[in-house]
Amino acid sequence: MLEKSGSTRSRLAKVAMMSEYLRGLGEEELGIAARFLSGEIYPRGSGMDAGVGYRMLLDVAAQVTGASEEELLRTYRAHGDLGDALQEILGSGRIAQPPLVPAEPLSLKGVYDEFVRLAGIAGEGSYQRKIVRLRGLLTSCSPLEAKYVVKLLLGELRTGAVEGVVEQAIAEAFGAKPEDVKRARLMTGDLGEVAILARRGALGSVGISPLRPLDFMLAEALASPEEAVERYPGKALIAEYKYDGVRAQVHAVGEEVRIFSRRLEDVTWSFPEVVEGVRGLNAVLDGEVVAFRDGAPLPFHELQRRLRRKNPQELSDEVPVVYFAYDVLYMDGRSLVDLPLSDRKRLLSELLPEKRGAISTSPWWTIRSAEEIAELFRRSRDEGYEGLMLKDPDSAYELGKRGWKWMKLKEELDTLDAVVVGAEYGHGKRAGLLSDLIFAVWDGDLLKVVGKAYSGLTDREIEWVTKRLRELEIRDEGLRIYVRPEIVVEVAFDLVQESDRHDGGYALRFPRIKALRSDKGPEDADTMDKLRWLAKMAKRRGTLHQ
Known part of the structure; x- marks a missing residue:
């Protein structure tokens, strides 16, 4: 279903495919499927986290396929996605450690149960124990299944099945009102539970459940x-x-x-x-x-x-x-x-x-x-x-x-919440450190670069950022790397104006990093609409006010 959803750009076609698929599932698998389709694994508020990162999955992929890290990185950079890279390598017949006995066909519940077990592994030796568990899971997967297991674990589904599409599919599947599905999702935060309630005709019973987070206004x-x-x-x-x-x-x-x-x-x-x-x-x-x-x-x-x-x-x-x-x-x-x-x-x-x-x-x-x-x-x-x-x-x-x-x-000189999409190595005492951050804001579903900043962070913050950016790296161009968009920064500046310097079409004057916003995700970044508005205000008043 995930592959079919990702192969079409039509929202109506996605909804039709998903609604038919969801309608045919049993109740337990229905809840799991609804979450997986939206890129989530666990119910919101469950406290569960697989704790699986890029480095761990690279190690597992090398063990499963027998490929060198250099080959894995080369394939990864060609795709910009580890799931796609693993599918290509496994699809070529590469498997270093086949299972001792023929694997049972994967099921939604089986995969979810493995994800739950991963979330339960903690304490001393947890890294290696997770690797063993992941290796067992991936050797049981077809190349296509391995692709989506990795994408789910990394939160990089990118099939166009955003929450709104899955909400609409649930409504169509079970004859519910779209606004009732949306409200239930906002109340529970769990599309799996919402799908089950929609099937039962019980969306009207949904209310606030303390100890479970709600979307903010x-x-x-x-x-x-x-x-x-x-x-x-x-x-x-x-x-x-x-x-x-x-x-x-x-x-x-x-x-x-x-x-x-x-x-x-x-x-x-x-x-x-x-x-x-x-x-x-x-x-x-x-x-x-x-x-x-x-x-x-x-x-x-x-x-x-x-x-x-x-x-x-x-x-x-x-x-x-x-x-x-x-x-x-x-x-x-x-x-x-x-x-x-x-x-x-x-x-x-x-x-x-x-x-x-x-x-x-x-x-x-x-x-x-x-x-x-x-x-x-x-x-x-x-x-x-x-x-x-x-x-x-x-x-x-x-x-x-x-x-x-x-x-x-806010204050007269505005700030932007932007996503770091790349970085360059610094000079002098910052040699070897990724101190010059390339940042972007949203233009629809795309991130557009609008600037680069190298001031504002402390030495300790630069060391932390360098380590984190290397974990997120997807392409290395020597003095510059590009990374998965996960780190959000608050950027202060003196002026915004139209410019062809960046693909966003705007440039910031004297940008500096005001703060690393670990409390925000890439989806919280500002948009090009805000940049256009700020540029308009700058022209009108000669300075920025907000």
Whole structure:
């Protein structure tokens, strides 16, 4: 099914093929297939991770095929995809270690069970034990099956079967409304569960399940205070500080607490003081973890020091944090996402009437005019915050949606979230280090390069980036390498203007890396639309405002 889906560019054809396929599966295989089709392996919130990377799969591929690492890399670079490379080598009849007994035909459940076993391998010697398990799995695969096992493990499916396509296929397969399928997916985060519920005709029973992450509501960027007033003429808006921290969804059910990042990863272990602060509650909160000391926020790079520590408590005194809660999505057994924001704010103040350890509610104000917005913006900047959030008090919490019901007004010189797609080796004391980062933003489904930056990172960060980029390498051109797009950086700059220097058609003046954003994935990067808008603003005002 994955191969058929990848062979057509037609969305309608993909949906038709998938819906027919899903309709013919048993319930257990249905859940697995729905996740696999969208490129996922495990149910969201399960905490399972195969822990299999590029280096490990290269080692296994060499053992299974008998190919040298040089041959593997050459084939890999030709395809830009390890799954495709392995299919080519195995398809030529190369297999160094055939199974001792004929392998049983692979099944969806069999493959998934192997993935579950991989996720359960941990501790001393886990690398070699995983290699043994992977070798057994891949020697049981046909070349085509090996291709997709590797793609799933690396999160590189690229068959065009994005969540929206799979959602539509589920709806068609079982006669459900597409909007009901989408809502269920946003609530559960698990297309496997959604497919099963759709078959049972039970999508209407889906609600918020605490301890399982929900997609975040996102905001659009404003060009000026006046734009907010133009969008909501005569209406009072809720204004809050915009924090330069890590967006976090906190789930508390009595003594059990889990914290999820914007990428919906479990980051509970990173913030033990936040965990202690919410114990005893029965709620799901949306807010931001901010490095905070002596009544003022610290720069994001201070918080990032904690994110990279295996034991974040080592820095808890040096880099203390506060979780600023600004929304409540669930409380005492009741989903609140459909309530107006003004009602959710009231319930949040009842839930957290005062500071609880490292937990605090975010201050907010009601404002109407551009002058009030500008004044509060200046105050937020003076106090060390990033800017303002402006929100429609009548807005529901729209899971996974970006729109003008929430708006952000940031500092005058804007930043971009971009994906690193390549790097060049530095000179002098940076010789041998990949210090010059080539970054891109989204143009539809493609990443377009818009700049290169070599300043802003510390020596330690450059060493970490170099190691990580070598793990992600897909092509080596001597002084420059190209990599799989996984690392997100926040790029500051002075100006954006049209240019043929990069394939994106724009260039940034004096770009520098403001932060490595490990809390964001490549899908969170900005778009060419934002670059075009910034260039337009630059022409209009001679400088950038946002």
